[in-house]
Amino acid sequence: MLAFALRRAGSGLTLVLVISVLAHTLLALPDPDVGRQLLGPAAPQELVDEHNAALGLDRPLAVRYADWLAAAVRFDLGHSWFTNESVTQSLANRLPVTLSLMGGVTLVTAVVSFVLGVWAGVRRGAVDSAVQAVGVIGYALPSFLITLIMVIVFAVQLGWFPAVGYTPPGVSLTGWLSTITLPVLALSVPAVAGVSQQVRSSVIDVLGRDHVRTLRARGLPFPRVVFRHVLRGAATPALTVLAMQFVGMLGGAVIVEQIFGLPGIGAMTVQYTTRGDIPVIMGVVMVSVLVVVVVNLLVDVLVAWLNPKARLS
Amino acid sequence: MHTRAPATPATAAAGVALLVLAGCAGPPGDDDPATLTIGTMTVPQSLDPADAMGSAAPYFQAVYDSLVRREPDGTYAPMLATEWSYDDTLTELELTLREDVAFDDGTPFDAEAVKANLERFPEAGGGQAHTLEGLEGVEVADEFRAVVHLSQPNRALLYYLSDAAGFMANPGSLGDGLATAPDGTGPYELDPGRTAIGTTWVFERKDEYWGEPLPYEEVAISAFDRENALVNGVRTGQINAAVVQEADQQSVVRSEPGLESVPQDIDYQGLILFDRDGHLVPELADRRVRQAVNHALDRPTMLDKLVDGQGELTDQVFGTETAAYEPELDSRYEHDPERARELLAEAGHPDGFDLTLPRMPEIVGEPMATSISTDLAEVGIDLEWDELDPANALRAVFTDQAYPAMVMNNAQPAEDWVTVAELVLPGTFNFLGTTDDTVGELVREIQNAPADEAAEPARELNRHLVEEAWFVPFYRLTYQHVSDGNVEIEPQSGAAAPSLYNYTPAG
Numbered sequence: 001m002l003a004f005a006l007r008r009a010g011s012g013l014t015l016v017l018v019i020s021v022l023a024h025t026l027l028a029l030p031d032p033d034v035g036r037q038l039l040g041p042a043a044p045q046e047l048v049d050e051h052n053a054a055l056g057l058d059r060p061l062a063v064r065y066a067d068w069l070a071a072a073v074r075f076d077l078g079h080s081w082f083t084n085e086s087v088t089q090s091l092a093n094r095l096p097v098t099l100s101l102m103g104g105v106t107l108v109t110a111v112v113s114f115v116l117g118v119w120a121g122v123r124r125g126a127v128d129s130a131v132q133a134v135g136v137i138g139y140a141l142p143s144f145l146i147t148l149i150m151v152i153v154f155a156v157q158l159g160w161f162p163a164v165g166y167t168p169p170g171v172s173l174t175g176w177l178s179t180i181t182l183p184v185l186a187l188s189v190p191a192v193a194g195v196s197q198q199v200r201s202s203v204i205d206v207l208g209r210d211h212v213r214t215l216r217a218r219g220l221p222f223p224r225v226v227f228r229h230v231l232r233g234a235a236t237p238a239l240t241v242l243a244m245q246f247v248g249m250l251g252g253a254v255i256v257e258q259i260f261g262l263p264g265i266g267a268m269t270v271q272y273t274t275r276g277d278i279p280v281i282m283g284v285v286m287v288s289v290l291v292v293v294v295v296n297l298l299v300d301v302l303v304a305w306l307n308p309k310a311r312l313s
Numbered sequence: 314m315h316t317r318a319p320a321t322p323a324t325a326a327a328g329v330a331l332l333v334l335a336g337c338a339g340p341p342g343d344d345d346p347a348t349l350t351i352g353t354m355t356v357p358q359s360l361d362p363a364d365a366m367g368s369a370a371p372y373f374q375a376v377y378d379s380l381v382r383r384e385p386d387g388t389y390a391p392m393l394a395t396e397w398s399y400d401d402t403l404t405e406l407e408l409t410l411r412e413d414v415a416f417d418d419g420t421p422f423d424a425e426a427v428k429a430n431l432e433r434f435p436e437a438g439g440g441q442a443h444t445l446e447g448l449e450g451v452e453v454a455d456e457f458r459a460v461v462h463l464s465q466p467n468r469a470l471l472y473y474l475s476d477a478a479g480f481m482a483n484p485g486s487l488g489d490g491l492a493t494a495p496d497g498t499g500p501y502e503l504d505p506g507r508t509a510i511g512t513t514w515v516f517e518r519k520d521e522y523w524g525e526p527l528p529y530e531e532v533a534i535s536a537f538d539r540e541n542a543l544v545n546g547v548r549t550g551q552i553n554a555a556v557v558q559e560a561d562q563q564s565v566v567r568s569e570p571g572l573e574s575v576p577q578d579i580d581y582q583g584l585i586l587f588d589r590d591g592h593l594v595p596e597l598a599d600r601r602v603r604q605a606v607n608h609a610l611d612r613p614t615m616l617d618k619l620v621d622g623q624g625e626l627t628d629q630v631f632g633t634e635t636a637a638y639e640p641e642l643d644s645r646y647e648h649d650p651e652r653a654r655e656l657l658a659e660a661g662h663p664d665g666f667d668l669t670l671p672r673m674p675e676i677v678g679e680p681m682a683t684s685i686s687t688d689l690a691e692v693g694i695d696l697e698w699d700e701l702d703p704a705n706a707l708r709a710v711f712t713d714q715a716y717p718a719m720v721m722n723n724a725q726p727a728e729d730w731v732t733v734a735e736l737v738l739p740g741t742f743n744f745l746g747t748t749d750d751t752v753g754e755l756v757r758e759i760q761n762a763p764a765d766e767a768a769e770p771a772r773e774l775n776r777h778l779v780e781e782a783w784f785v786p787f788y789r790l791t792y793q794h795v796s797d798g799n800v801e802i803e804p805q806s807g808a809a810a811p812s813l814y815n816y817t818p819a820g
Contacts, residue, residue: 085493261535
């Protein structure tokens with residue numbers, strides 16, 4: 001198991017390195033005129049050139065990447081070209097916001113999806129049809145629309161939750177819950193729609209297998225068959241879909257964070273990408289890739305634990 | 314304050330810095346009358362005065378005082394300078410300074426500080442460095458008297474000294490440190506522990522301030538990416554005050570009971586014709602062609618459909634509060650495609666001509682692009698839009714000088730000379746250096762006349778520019794200064810962002 005985990009971690013690190021090269025190259029290729037953007041249209045060209053040189057933009061791309069990498073391995077991601085903020089500090093401020101959002105969505109999605117999926121897979125009939133219908137509707141509704149409706153109804157009209165902002169759990173747990181609930185619910189709707197359908201299909205599939213029929217024929221109580229044996233078999237594909245949802249959430253977080261004014265890395269991504277602030281974008285890319293690698297690693301290990309055959313692949 | 318922001322542990326920083334907007338956690342908060350929370354879409358590049366800009370003024374006014382204070386009506390009042398006077402040539406401005414002001418580390422504010430700050434400003438290369446172009450130097454006449462020497466009169470110097478160029482930092486801190494650790498004599502100091510740069514800035518009132526303290530113990534400025542989030546924050550009382558620019562969000566604000574809003578016509582939107590001499594598009598060298606472009610645009614429909622009627626039609630670039638402004642010039646060019654075609658024919662272009670303009674989607678959305686293209690096509694001008702990405706748009710337009718015109722939103726400051734310097738003199742927005750004898754003569758007259766005699770030539774210059782169709786303004790945009798009802802906001806003449814001094818508790 002340890003060798004399996006180390007193999008996966010090694011591939012993850014290689015992926016981080018490859019993506020850092022690709023991201024740095026792709027970001028630098030359009031050659032954003034940072035000096036002109038910073039100094040404005042009125043600045044003389046010599047001053048703009050000096051500013052670009054001070055940022056190292058007159059050096060070859062490979063040298064710039066090597067410098068960035070040498071600093072990054074020491075956890076120094078540089079400073080924003082546009083706001084002078086330390087990228088590391090800025091990510092440290094913003095990452096907990098996005099992670100708590102994604103963590104909350106994953107928790108809600110896992111619980112609700114397993115309940116709905118198992119219920120639909122076991123009961124079938126009208127319950128199954130209803131869960132499938134809810135899934136299709138949840139999948140079809142754009143998440144920005146769900147988000148806007150939630151803000152208007154629950155924050156602005158009813159005043160149950162704040163419309164904007166974020167409170168860290170370390171400062172106030174109730175404050176955190178109040179600021180995170182609506183964004184989590186908004187992002188959970190499409191995630192639940194997708195994962196619950198996967199759980200339902202897997203449960204139906206496992207229920208039809210020979211070993212489950214044998215267990216039921218031996219007279220084991222049905223709930224015990226479901227919770228001890230069916231769920232274990234159904235969990236593997238469901239976990240994979242849940243992990244994919246988690247990774248995909250980074251994209252959904254961009255919109256939700258902007259609508260709720262959450263100071264997370266999703267909102268930061270849009271803001272800085274349009275300006276070509278390479279140090280910040282590289283920081284965001286690296287953090288995102290690391291999150292994806294870590295989540296995939298955890299899922300791989302979990303799946304391998306649930307299904308030893310997976311370790312051989 | 315003379316310390317760099319400490320590198321606090323990540324969790325602590327996140328813990329304290331991000332709670333600002335939360336509805337129920339800790340200060341500053343919406344229901345705390347001692348705290349003012351301003352929402353904005355503007356993020357300052359840094360808190361170094363060299364990087365200051367008018368739209369981010371409140372960030373800087375919290376921690377720095379300016380030499381001259383600009384009142385809400387645009388008049389000038391003493392601040393760090395108590396008196397000022399020009400010599401007869403208008404190239405020497407003598408400033409008499411307050412004698413009871415010191416920086417936090419005890420360094421006195423004096424003429425040496427003024428010299429250090431003003432002489433650094435144009436050298437530091439910030440976005441407003443050009444406003445002190447022509448500064449020859451600052452003479453220290455005595456401890457509290459400084460004389461600003463100019464190579465030629467700068468009629469907007471007091472305006473600039475009440476703006477970015479006038480913010481005074483501790484001479485001992487001038488350099489990179491100011492970017493995140495501002496060191497001025499202002500009424501507040503930055504709380505680095507509760508500030509998350511790029512998102513939220515928290516300023517605490519200083520224990521000792523030389524002037525009248527501002528009414529709030531604490532000021533928090535929170536930056537947003539989307540205006541609907543900003544407006545939702547005001548609707549729920551998490552934000553006390555904000556400027557709302559988008560027409561649909563203004564409509565939300567107006568329909569919301571409990572919110573107070575004050576309208577202000579401020580920026581104008583329109584085409585700046587750079588190529589009036591026909592270097593890129595020869596047809597534009599003819600005044601009749603430029604006038605035809607003005608007649609071709611259906612401004613009333615644009616105002617109605619593109620910005621929901623939130624603005625005033627105009628054909629002039631000078632703002633309503635300037636001496637140059639003339640109300641009748643707002644309707645010089647009626648929408649008249651027939652007249653436009655006649656003018657084109659008279660100029661020898663009965664079949665029109667081709668035009669390519671840059672399009673930055675955040676300024677020219679699809680509806681505006683289509684509207685302008687359609688109007689121009691109706692008179693035979695075939696317009697093609699080049700979509701530019703924001704990272705390279707300025708280079709393409711101003712460095713490469715690749716386009717003959719551009720749609721822009723421009724501020725309309727109350728000071729005539731700011732508009733003359735920005736739009737009329739050869740330079741940034743007149744980078745091809747268009748001029749003529751009348752412009753040259755009137756500019757010289759405005760520049761050198763005593764203040765009370767400059768109004769008439771300014772009006773004459775305005776009339777001349779409109780007649781020569783140097784510009785194609787569409788309308789002045791109306792913005793709403795909106796508050797949650799707990800704050801009174803007094804708009805700042807000629808600026809979209811009210812000064813920090815203009816916020817007071819309601820009632």
